[in-house]
Amino acid sequence: MAEALLTLEGVHTHIGQYHILQGVDLTVPRGGLTVLLGRNGAGKTTTLRTIMGLWKPSRGRVTFAGRDIAGLSTPDIARAGIAYVPEAMGIFSDLTVAENMTLAARRGPPDKARLDWIFAFFPALRRFWSQPAGVLSGGQKQMLAIARAVVEPRALILVDEPTKGIAPAIIDNMIGAFAELKREGTTILLVEQNFRFAAALGDTVAVMDDGRVVHRDRMAALAADEAAQTRLLGLTLDAHQ
Amino acid sequence: METILSGDYPRSRLLTALLGLLLAVLAAAPFLFDGAQAINTAAKICVFVVLVASYDLLLGYTGIVSFAHTMFYGLGGYGVGLALYSWGPSWGAVAGGLALALAAGVLLALGIGLFSLRVRAIFFAMITLAVASAFAVLAAQLSDVTGGEDGRSFRVPELLRPGFRLVAEPVLGTTINGRVVTYYIVFASALLLFLAALRVVNSPFGRVLQAIRENEFRAEALGYRTVCYRTAANCLAAGMAVLAGALNALWLRYTGPETTLSFTIMLDILLMVVIGGMGTLYGAAIGASLLILAQSYLQKLMAVAAQATEGLPLLPQLLHPDRWLLWLGVLFVTSVYFFPSGIVGRLRAASR
């Protein structure tokens, strides 16, 4: 297995009085796509937000590229090379698609060739380039959110349930985009409920329950083991397949 | 005792002692003190305990900031005052004026609440500020009715006049005249209103208010219409402030913008609640008494300090008695930061 780009060791996170993460241990190998599965409320989104510094862990270490980032502020974590696509997408609806992309490109105006590469997967973004992002459809917004995360090369991308409520045709586009990103060497940590989508892309998988990682495996192995799927994921499988 | 205090005890020995002392002194004030100054202060404390307690219903128990509390206080004062002024000194005028003021106050509170609390609690602070300032200007401008900046002096019913004697002979060396009767009316009403407020905050209604303050979303999720509860609290607090204003007018036999509507009074109320302790009615009583006592004292102290620093740059100006508001402001800001639970909170923490 490739060396780890991101490691979480014994991470605890409290939100108000609630103890959400109760000792998460997670390794994300460099260059691969790691899928984080689990029931609703298992702590997947909180794990991503904790990595991003949007919640501060109360205990534990978060190591990214050899550096402890657990105490850093969100902007510093982003600048260290992590991009984040939240579940709610975080689109600036008052800004145009172009302006959204401009903000995502920290180093200067977005690179032309990179944009063309993005447009190849998400042609709608080229079409609606100077429209306010607020008028895009849900799927188009999701494309914009992912495009924003990759407008400049980043070492690690955190993506929270990109397929939620998205049409199957667009999901296929996303599979293409993520596969291409993997080829480019980008590491991806993907929270997903859609097992088909996860199985198509994942290299490794971690399953969460009650604020802990309870199972780690290669994705292919879990995809082949129906008994383990039922045991670990239960009804969520049927509900989301 | 359980019933009288609605099961809400001071929960600190020192606090109990302080409250007991306050109650005893206020109850016996006409017999303890001679001068008009002292008895005026006692009456003012009675009125402010009610006013500040009613404000604490909003700030401390419901978690909303209103800048219109003096408007309701003023409504009470003007209601009773103008009724006595224009209808003559009868009890009917007192009752009529009070009823009108109560109705106007509650309706106004309802209106403001429905407009601002429906959308966002933060609107409430701004809208109350705007409405209250418009009201204050209105009261000053409509001088035909309100007497403008000068206000109105009026005659009170026979029973309350200084010349009236309840009993011919002095009792314990004090003449029981109309002023003493008025004082006891003020005192008894204040005590009753305070106990009623205590009952309200310890009722199921009061507990819902506190639940909303702690976590609005959760209260909403549990099925409580937070807007209705907040609006009801606003109306209740407004009604109580109207009553406090009416008591004040009866005591002063005068009503005017300076004594009821000015923003300084609003600031005093805020300071009293914060210093006494937000979210405890005992804090309102302690804060009101302490600040009213300190005000005259502080100003005298500042006069001395200003004289002592004469000749130094800027310091005499900063210590001039007219600048006491500056120091109250500083005190206010620092107590919100460093002393958010107020005196009562500290006393309770110490006794635990």
Add this chain to the structure above:
Amino acid sequence: MAATSPATTSADSLPEARRDLAPLLVAPVLMVAALPLVGSLPTWVTLTVAGLAMGMMIFVIASGLTLVFGLMDVLNFGHGAFIAVGAYLAMTMLVPLAGWVQADSLWLNLAALALAVAAAGIGTGVLGFAFERVIVMPVYGEHLKQILVTMGGLIVAEQAIHAVWGGDQKAMPLPQALRGAVVFGDVAVEKFRLLAVAVGLLVFAGMQLVLNRTKIGLLIRAGVENGEMVEALGYRIRRLFVGVFVAGSALAGLGGTLWALYRETLTAAIGGEVMVLVFIVIIIGGLGSVGGCFLGALVVALAANYVGYLAPKIALVSNILIMAAILMWRPQGLYLVARR
């Protein structure tokens, strides 16, 4: 700033981006409706110009406050302190410049004003920085404490002005060339009002330019909508916020100076007076919206002038009535700013 824009035209239709135009019509409708009520055209012109001037001044003061709220959810009740301090600083600056102020040269007059405004802007900017650090920063995310503490800050600032400059009313003389009125036929328009309108339009245009054409502006607009995402993209929103707070304070100082010149007198209570109007304006406009704030300021000021002429007795409550009417129409204000 325009990013590389692929020149594409496509038949693909998008749900038509509906521009919300109704709020833009409020002020013109008000102006037209007032004409027959006022009856005489010259009076109407005078009232309208007065309303526009007043509206611009309120806008200059209120714009910073509404942005600060939008960006960090901080409502600064102490904003009035900057209005007052700015006006007093400008007055102090004008004293040694009395020669220029009284000179019969428009350029010397304007130079004196520019220096005074600069003093006001810089002074209140610095004060704003200190205010943010000392008063506001410790109470992020706590509305209740914010309201109390910033209100306390306003009181302290007002009293400090009393201590430094004295409590009496000060004269704030208009420069020679700006006194009096320009007459077109039988319509007389006060010169200073024209200047105030010009300054207000400049500030509005400048703000629009910054907000729409610079990366900082994009960040501010994005931050108003979703500050967390701005941080996740790698920008420090704290710095952005301090910058906006300082700029807003400086604008309040500028607006305060204009307001004092408009009144030609000055007391420490000026901050509190104007703040009431400012709050009404930003509520009407929709908290956080600069465009709404501009429209709200015009509506409030125009109405105040028309009603003041038509029915002086109810002029005082007209603002409240307008606010009530607009909130009945749109409970969130003219423009709703999307929130996270």
